[in-house]
Amino acid sequence: MTTSFATKYGLWALITGASRGLGAEFARQCAERGLNVILLATNEQLLKALAESIKQTYAVEVKTIALDLSREDILREITPITGSLEIGLLVNNAGISRVAPFLDHTPDHLVKQLHVNTRAGLILAHHFGEKMTQRKRGGIIFLSSASAMFGTAYCANYAATKAYNLILAESLWYEFKPLGVDVLGFMAGSTKTPGWDANQPKPAKFVKVMDAKTTVAEALKALGKQPSLVAGRTNRLGYFFLGKTMSRSGAIRTVSRSIENLFGPFDGRA
Numbered sequence: 001m002t003t004s005f006a007t008k009y010g011l012w013a014l015i016t017g018a019s020r021g022l023g024a025e026f027a028r029q030c031a032e033r034g035l036n037v038i039l040l041a042t043n044e045q046l047l048k049a050l051a052e053s054i055k056q057t058y059a060v061e062v063k064t065i066a067l068d069l070s071r072e073d074i075l076r077e078i079t080p081i082t083g084s085l086e087i088g089l090l091v092n093n094a095g096i097s098r099v100a101p102f103l104d105h106t107p108d109h110l111v112k113q114l115h116v117n118t119r120a121g122l123i124l125a126h127h128f129g130e131k132m133t134q135r136k137r138g139g140i141i142f143l144s145s146a147s148a149m150f151g152t153a154y155c156a157n158y159a160a161t162k163a164y165n166l167i168l169a170e171s172l173w174y175e176f177k178p179l180g181v182d183v184l185g186f187m188a189g190s191t192k193t194p195g196w197d198a199n200q201p202k203p204a205k206f207v208k209v210m211d212a213k214t215t216v217a218e219a220l221k222a223l224g225k226q227p228s229l230v231a232g233r234t235n236r237l238g239y240f241f242l243g244k245t246m247s248r249s250g251a252i253r254t255v256s257r258s259i260e261n262l263f264g265p266f267d268g269r270a
């Protein structure tokens with residue numbers, strides 16, 4: 001008999017970066033699978049609106065946490081709300097992605113990006129992962145990116161944070177598996193979200209932009225089956241061939257040029 005998603009990862013899912021884009025879609029699809037959801041992001045208004053819409057559509061409970069994940073004391077703000085709730089699924093989705101030359105970003109922006117994209121997920125995975133392993137049940141998804149695989153110009157710090165997430169997820173996949181907890185490093189590819197649009201991409205013949213629904217469904221399906229996954233068949237093939245047929249420098253040049261073609265020319269936008 002196959003165990004249902006809700007039996008494996010219930011009762012509650014905590015989803016960071018849930019006010020829009022992939023995070024909002026993770027929340028909808030978790031609710032659709034019968035999980036109560038906790039939505040976390042900074043924009044309280046968007047969180048409340050999504051919470052209402054999820055409550056009206058699915059018979060689940062919804063809570064919201066308006067919090068900036070770059071803060072030092074995130075657990076102090078989160079634990080009073082998660083309290084004794086059984087968080088069976090953690091989706092470390094919140095991320096800051098702004099495409100621009102490295103030196104056009106301020107150090108403050110880069111450090112904030114580092115904290116939101118890596119530190120926050122690390123702290124949450126440790127806190128909730130400990131409880132999941134004690135219960136011998138649960139799942140954690142880390143949002144990585146296809147940019148985790150090779151150095152990617154104009155996204156240098158972003159790509160490095162995504163590589164961190166990938167390796168942390170794959171390592172925990174092995175450590176937590178015997179303890180009953182599934183971990184997935186999910187390398188999303190180009191997906192149409194407000195964050196994607198904010199970087200003002202140009203239409204590109206060779207880039208297949210996925211929709212959030214398909215991307216998220218792939219992640220939830222892969223959880224428990226493998227340590228990591230590149231989203232989308234086209235992306236999987238593309239990155240497989242890059243790795244197999246090109247030198248490291250060749251692959252870095254190829255992905256960096258594709259960023260320039262999609263988002264450039266760069267004229268000091270950060």
Ligand SMILES: NC(=O)c1ccc[n+]([C@@H]2O[C@H](COP(=O)([O-])OP(=O)(O)OC[C@H]3O[C@@H](n4cnc5c(N)ncnc54)[C@H](OP(=O)(O)O)[C@@H]3O)[C@@H](O)[C@H]2O)c1
Nearest residue numbers: 017019021022041042043068069095145188190191193195
């Ligand atoms: N879309 C893509 O093409 C793509 C590709 C590869 C990987 N990814 C990854 O997938 C994840 C979601 O991407 P997306 O495209 O859906 O991004 P998005 O549309 O920009 O949404 C990002 C989410 O993160 C939240 N967030 C940002 N800063 C935060 C902070 N300081 N504290 C708390 N929450 C914060 C935002 O909410 P608030 O503004 O309300 O705080 C929002 O809910 C990210 O980790 C991204 O790196 C996306």
